[in-house]
Amino acid sequence: xxxxxxxxxxxxxxxxxxxxxxxxxxxxxxxxxxxxxxxxxxxxxxxxxxxxxxxxxxxxxxxxx
Numbered sequence: 601x602x603x604x605x606x607x608x609x610x611x612x613x614x615x616x617x618x619x620x621x622x623x624x625x626x627x628x629x630x631x632x633x634x635x636x637x638x639x640x641x642x643x644x645x646x647x648x649x650x651x652x653x654x655x656x657x658x659x660x661x662x663x664x665x
Contacts, residue, residue, distance in 0.1 A: 612633065613645065613648055615632075615633070616629055616633065616641075616645045616648045616649065617648040619632065620645075620648055620649045620650045621650065626638045626641055626642060626649055629641055629645070629649065
């Protein structure tokens with residue numbers, strides 16, 4: 601996919617996914633995407649946001665601890 605083929609929606613969802621994958625909390629993601637609270641972030645991006653434990657995403661395993 602060429603850079604010009606990305607829609608703003610795809611870029612925003614990818615941004616949220618990358619932040620979540622790197623252990624950023626939903627509160628911080630919500631702030632970065634301009635939401636007033638985490639409610640909208642959690643509803644809109646529920647498939648992109650991963651549970652965070654101890655400041656790290658659970659999906660990373662031992663490689664990022």
